[in-house]
Amino acid sequence: MAQYFEVHPENPQPRLLKQAAALLAGGGVLAVPTDSSYALVCRLDDKGAVDRIRRLRQIDDKHHLTLICSDLSELSSYAHVDNRQYRLLKLATPGPYTFILDATKEVPRRVSHPQRKTIGLRVPTRKSLLMLLQLHGAPLLATTLIAPGEEDALNDPQDIREQFERQIDAIVDDGACPRESTTVLDLTPMATGGDPVVLRQGSGPLTALGL
Template sequence: MAAELVEVFPDNPDDRVIDKIVNCLKNGGVIIYPTDTVYSMGCDSSNVKAVEKLCKLKNIKPSQNKFSIVCSDLRDISTYAKVSNEAFRLMKRLLPGPFTFIMPSTGDLPKILQTNRKTIGIRVPDHKVPNLIIQKLGHPIITTSVKDDIDDIVEYPNEIELLFDQNQHKVDMIVDAGWCGVIPSTVVDATESSNIHVLREGLGDLGDI
C-alpha cells in the first residue's frame, strides 16, 4: 500500500492536516516531513515498534542508531539531554534553527534510543510544521535525513515527486510542504562543556559558534 501524501502550507498549517499527521504517528506510522534544512524521516520517539520499523528502513540495529530527536522548544531538551550552562547559552542563541546539538543523554530518553555512546542529538527546527506536530503529539519525534548516497556523494532530495517515488512503499505518510533545502544541519558536539565544537558544517552559521 502506497504512502498517504498530504499537503500542508508551511506558513499557515491547517490544524486538520496536522491532526492527521499526529494520528499517523500515534498509530506507529513512519513519516517523511519537512524541517528548516532538508526533508527528514521519523516517527514518535516513544513508540518502540515505530522506532524498530524506522531502524529496519535505515538498515541498522536499534542499539546502533544515530538518530536525533526533534523538540518543539528549549523547555523539553533537559528531559532528554544533560545540558551544560555553556551549551544552554549557545542553544538559546541558535535555536530554533538549523543546528543539531550532540549531548549526554538522560535516563528519560526512551530505552530503544539509548546507545553505548550515551549521547543524543537534539534539534529544534525553525519550521512551523514539525513544531506543531510535536506540540500536538506530546512527544519528540525522531529525525534522520532523507538522503541518497550515489558514488560516495550524499544528496538530499527535496522534490516531492522524487521523494514519493523513492519512498511510497517504505513509509506511511509523506508531508508535502513544498521546497525544503538540500543542505543538512550543522552538527555541534556539546558533550563536554569545555570543548564545544563543530562536527559537521551545514546550513547553520558557524560565526556564532
C-alpha cells in the same frame, strides 16, 4: 500506500496535520520537511517504528538518531544540560543546528548511541513541523531521509512519494527543502569545562554562536 498531506508552508492547515499526528500516535513512520531536508520521524517510545526507520535507511544502532523538539523547554527531559550548554543552545535555537548531548534515562537505550549514551537534538523553524510537534505533544525521533545507497538527502516530496509511498505511512508536503545539512555540534565536552566540537559545518553559521 502512504497518505499525502499537502500543507501551506506559511499557514499549515491544522486539520491535515491532526491526521498526520494521529498516524504517529498509532505507530506510523512519516516523511516531514525540516530546515535542511526531509526526515523520517516517529514516536520516541515506539520500538517497532524505530526499527522500521533503521531498516528503511539501512543504518545500525551506532548511527545517531535525533530528537526534534518544539522548543528548549523540552530538552531537559531528554538531555543533561548545564548553564554553559544552555546559553549556547539559546543562541542557536530555533535554527539549522543539531546538538549532541548526554542523554537522560528518559531516552530509551535503543535510540541513544550504544557506547557514548548520547543523543542528537534540534529545534526547527519549519512551521508545519512545529505545528505537527505541538499536535503530537512530544518530541519526535528523526533521521535525515537518504535513500539506501545514496549520499544526498531527499528534499522533493514528489521524489519521496515515488520511492517510499509503499514503505511509510504518510508524507507531509509543504514544498521543497534546502539541500544543505544542519551544522552538528558536540556539546558533551562542555560538561567537563571543554569547548564544543564541530562535527559538521552545515547551514547553521558558527559566527552566530561565537565559534
